[in-house]
Amino acid sequence: MTGSLSVLGAGLAFGLGAIGPGLGIGLIAGKTVEAMARQPEMAGRLQTTMFLGIAFTEALALIGFVLAFVLK
Amino acid sequence: MDPIGRGVEELLHELSVMSVNGHPVAPLGGPFVITNYMFWLLVSLVVTVVFFMVAARKASLVPKGIANVAEAAVEFVRDGICIDVMGPEGKRYFPFVATTFFFVLFNNVIGLIPGAKAGTGTMSTTVTWAVMVFVVYNYIGIAKHGFLGYMKSFAPSGKVPFVLKVYVWILEVISHLIRPLTLSVRLFANMYAGHVTLGVFALFVVLLGEAAGAAKVAAVLPLAVQIVMYAFEVFVAFIQAYVFAILTAVYIGGAIHAGEH
Numbered sequence: 001m002t003g004s005l006s007v008l009g010a011g012l013a014f015g016l017g018a019i020g021p022g023l024g025i026g027l028i029a030g031k032t033v034e035a036m037a038r039q040p041e042m043a044g045r046l047q048t049t050m051f052l053g054i055a056f057t058e059a060l061a062l063i064g065f066v067l068a069f070v071l072k
Numbered sequence: 073m074d075p076i077g078r079g080v081e082e083l084l085h086e087l088s089v090m091s092v093n094g095h096p097v098a099p100l101g102g103p104f105v106i107t108n109y110m111f112w113l114l115v116s117l118v119v120t121v122v123f124f125m126v127a128a129r130k131a132s133l134v135p136k137g138i139a140n141v142a143e144a145a146v147e148f149v150r151d152g153i154c155i156d157v158m159g160p161e162g163k164r165y166f167p168f169v170a171t172t173f174f175f176v177l178f179n180n181v182i183g184l185i186p187g188a189k190a191g192t193g194t195m196s197t198t199v200t201w202a203v204m205v206f207v208v209y210n211y212i213g214i215a216k217h218g219f220l221g222y223m224k225s226f227a228p229s230g231k232v233p234f235v236l237k238v239y240v241w242i243l244e245v246i247s248h249l250i251r252p253l254t255l256s257v258r259l260f261a262n263m264y265a266g267h268v269t270l271g272v273f274a275l276f277v278v279l280l281g282e283a284a285g286a287a288k289v290a291a292v293l294p295l296a297v298q299i300v301m302y303a304f305e306v307f308v309a310f311i312q313a314y315v316f317a318i319l320t321a322v323y324i325g326g327a328i329h330a331g332e333h
Contacts, residue, residue, distance in 0.1 A: 051318065052315075052319070055318075056254075062265075065265060066257055066261055
């Protein structure tokens with residue numbers, strides 16, 4: 001019984017943990033595209049900053065992913 | 073157990089750390105063994121060295137073939153990562169950043185060969201690199217500003233209440249201490265999750281292919297997804313190497329320019 005509950009917890013840890021970063025990464029990419037459309041000459045620097053932002057946001061989802069394996 | 077559960081179990085076992093001949097490894101304090109991940113890490117190191125030695129064999133003004141690829145990659149790290157992020161003095165730290173970039177890149181890419189393993193797909197490798205980056209950038213900051221100056225740079229300067237300064241300083245120290253954790257977990261989890269995803273879709277293809285009668289045709293669907301995922305994983309291998317190198321550059325840049333904000 002406890003085993004199946006921990007599997008449920010692992011699923012929830014990853015599923016809920018993916019919501020926030022998913023929204024965040026979508027916002028980052030969307031805003032970057034918007035900015036690039038406004039100022040195409042800034043595209044290079046915007047891209048670098050976008051990848052940095054995505055990397056930081058993604059870390060939260062990955063912590064959930066690792067936690068899911070720990071709980072399993 | 074159902075066939076899917078058995079397959080996933082087998083997949084996770086395949087991805088776990090074992091000695092080269094398939095024996096389990098004691099977590100800590102056991103005798104020294106070459107694990108499967110260490111073996112592929114060494115392979116990728118050899119490939120890296122051979123690649124750059126072949127590329128550097130014939131230096132010419134107009135590079136051709138493999139030398140051209142190597143030159144474009146090195147130039148990308150120097151201009152696109154070091155100088156872009158750290159400014160002109162970033163050239164000094166180019167060797168370190170380039171080493172991290174190519175180490176991670178070659179490990180990631182070699183891990184995509186079926187049967188091979190990514191050296192970066194285990195926590196021990198990524199934690200080692202992340203801790204090394206942590207030590208290096210803090211050393212650079214302390215060497216440049218002195219220990220007290222570096223510590224002071226975490227707090228905001230100017231007309232700020234003392235309590236707020238202490239508060240921000242504590243937050244900054246915590247964020248610095250978390251850096252090696254996120255740096256290592258990001259790379260490891262991306263590689264591990266990528267390999268698990270590829271494995272699960274491969275499992276679906278095999279299970280549906282073994283099914284009786286017309287159900288066999290359905291195996292085409294996971295196969296198509298598998299091909300797309302493989303392309304995506306190649307992309308991820310490059311992006312993660314880029315992110316790892318650029319974060320290294322950002323951390324070193326932050327240490328050089330500490331106290332200027």
